[in-house]
Amino acid sequence: PKKQRYIVDYYRQEELERLLEASKDHPYSLLIQMTAFYGLRRSEVIGLKWSAFDFNHNCFSIRHTVTTCNVKGERVTIKKDKAKNKSSLRTYPLIPFLKERLLEAKKQQEENRKLCGRSYNKEYLGYVCVDVIGNLIKPNYVSSTFGKLLAKNNLRHIRFHDLRHTCASLLLANGVPMEQVKEWLGHS
Numbered sequence: 001p002k003k004q005r006y007i008v009d010y011y012r013q014e015e016l017e018r019l020l021e022a023s024k025d026h027p028y029s030l031l032i033q034m035t036a037f038y039g040l041r042r043s044e045v046i047g048l049k050w051s052a053f054d055f056n057h058n059c060f061s062i063r064h065t066v067t068t069c070n071v072k073g074e075r076v077t078i079k080k081d082k083a084k085n086k087s088s089l090r091t092y093p094l095i096p097f098l099k100e101r102l103l104e105a106k107k108q109q110e111e112n113r114k115l116c117g118r119s120y121n122k123e124y125l126g127y128v129c130v131d132v133i134g135n136l137i138k139p140n141y142v143s144s145t146f147g148k149l150l151a152k153n154n155l156r157h158i159r160f161h162d163l164r165h166t167c168a169s170l171l172l173a174n175g176v177p178m179e180q181v182k183e184w185l186g187h188s
Contacts, residue, residue, distance in 0.1 A: 009158045010165035013173075022153035028145060030101050031129055031137070032163065038092055039167030039185045042139050042160055043067045047079070048128040050106060058094040062186065066127075068139050077136065090186050102128070109134075 011019060016036060023029045035045050040062070047064035054060065065080045094102075105128065112132050113120045121134035129137040146160040158166075164185065171181045 008165055009162050010169045011156070011158060011162070013170060015156060016166055016170070018153075019150070019155055022155060023149060026149060027131075028137070028142065028149075030098075030105055031142065032146070033098060033101065035160070035163045036166055037095070037098065039164045039171075041065075041164065041186075042142060044186075046127075046129045046137055046139055046142065049126045050128060051126060053094070053102065055094070055099060055103065058096075058099060059091050060094055061091045062089060066129075066136065066139065075140075077138065079136075090183070 020033065020036070023032050026032070031045055034040060034048070035042070043065040044062050047066040048060070048062075049064050052061045052063055063081065065082070067078050067080075068075055069078060070076070109130065113134065116133050119133060121130075124130050124134055124136040127136055131137060143160045147157065149155075150157055168181050168185055171184065172178070176184075
């Protein structure tokens with residue numbers, strides 16, 4: 001059978017506000033907020049490393065990605081110290097609200113590492129998006145968990161990637177020129 005083509009979708013301002021409210025206590029709330037505000041790709045937000053953040057100058061850079069693929073029938077996580085393309089390498093201003101959330105997350109990671117001791121997974125030290133025992137959050141798990149969050153809160157279904165489209169549409173609706181939106185999203 002012919003695969004049906006996906007039609008791009010996005011949330012309007014009110015829907016995004018409902019999502020942010022519904023997800024405020026969710027374990028992935030920071031990940032959702034970063035994606036919605038900055039329009040990051042899933043691979044970029046999961047690939048964020050603490051070294052990409054300059055909390056003194058209130059900015060961060062996209063320099064790393066995390067993806068998955070099937071190799072001989074096995075799901076493999078691929079960590080790259082490079083972005084999708086040259087234009088994907090970009091630096092963003094760090095807004096105060098997200099800076100505060102990130103610093104809280106960093107502190108919590110340090111506490112989790114102390115609590116877990118040798119059980120803490122040190123393979124992903126330096127990554128922002130890890131669970132309480134240091135495991136890297138898997139890209140496909142983010143997408144499936146996001147869908148469940150939407151359903152649980154009676155929010156219209158969109159894909160996780162559509163948060164990127166939401167960011168772009170809101171920038172355009174607020175008068176940001178297309179060329180700047182393109183740069184913000186890291187399009188070539």
